[in-house]
Amino acid sequence: DVKVTQSSRYLVKRxxxxxxxxxxxxxxxxxxxxxxxxPGLGLRLIYFSYDVKMKEKGDIPExxxxxxxxxxxxxxxxxxASTNQTSMYLCxxxxxxxxxxxxxxxxxxxxxTVL
Amino acid sequence: xxxxxxxxxxxxxxxxxxxxxxxxYETRDTTYYLFWYKQPPSGELVxxxxxxxxxxxxxxxxxxxxxxxxxxxxxxxxxTASQVVDSAVYFCALSAGDKIIFGxxxxxxxxx
Numbered sequence: 001d002v003k004v005t006q007s008s009r010y011l012v013k014r015x016x017x018x019x020x021x022x023x024x025x026x027x028x029x030x031x032x033x034x035x036x037x038x039p040g041l042g043l044r045l046i047y048f049s050y051d052v053k054m055k056e057k058g059d060i061p062e063x064x065x066x067x068x069x070x071x072x073x074x075x076x077x078x079x080x081a082s083t084n085q086t087s088m089y090l091c092x093x094x095x096x097x098x099x100x101x102x103x104x105x106x107x108x109x110x111x112x113t114v115l
Numbered sequence: 116x117x118x119x120x121x122x123x124x125x126x127x128x129x130x131x132x133x134x135x136x137x138x139x140y141e142t143r144d145t146t147y148y149l150f151w152y153k154q155p156p157s158g159e160l161v162x163x164x165x166x167x168x169x170x171x172x173x174x175x176x177x178x179x180x181x182x183x184x185x186x187x188x189x190x191x192x193x194x195t196a197s198q199v200v201d202s203a204v205y206f207c208a209l210s211a212g213d214k215i216i217f218g219x220x221x222x223x224x225x226x227x
Contacts (some may be wrong), residue, residue, distance in 0.1 A: 003159065038116060040124075040219065042206065042217050042218060042220050043206065043217040045214055045215075048154070048213075048214070058214065065158065088158070090160065092160075101148050101167065101210070102157035103150060103162040104160075104162070105162070105163055106152075106160040106161075107157045107158050107159065108157065108158050109158040109159065
């Protein structure tokens with residue numbers, strides 16, 4: 001079974017702190033994604049990556065950056081956390097071949113609260 | 116531009132009733148894929164089904180069935196004889212390139 005793990009289920013940080021959210025997948029997937037999920041807004045794509053050291057902006061990249069130094073790990077970084085970044089963050093991965101058709105496998109999510 | 120609309124924000128039905136979740140999509144691509152995901156209270160989205168734009172056959176998997184109609188740009192999901200364990204948020208999604216576009220989800224409550 002594909003497994004996508006996220007470093008924390010719940011996280012509480014203060015405004016201005018630098019926050020790292022880690023995601024690891026164990027199925028050798030090339031593609032990895034970060035989403036945020038907010039009530040009434042569904043899932044919105046923040047960043048994605050199709051290969052090591054590669055990154056592409058999603059729909060809402062402002063205030064975030066990412067790092068992919070190893071194939072299995074994709075990190076989301078909040079350089080200076082703000083209260084409007086309080087949200088559920090979901091990581092996902094999928095196989096490279098035919099990106100459009102492949103289902104994504106999701107982690108359990110990290111609920112981040114910024115005070 | 117691509118878009119997925121799930122007009123039903125929240126639905127409540129009594130256990131054993133049938134329920135249909137609606138999904139309407141927009142795309143100019145001729146080749147695309149449609150998905151349904153389930154998000155139970157634990158939070159992890161679970162893949163349910165994928166359909167490509169060239170395959171309009173309806174699909175049934177146990178109590179779940181999907182109706183894909185290109186003429187109305189819809190990909191509806193029906194749960195027959197609903198159970199409490201079906202309570203979750205359900206997302207419809209569309210992919211025609213590098214990204215998947217998700218609808219805003221329908222929260223389904225199955226009442227015992």
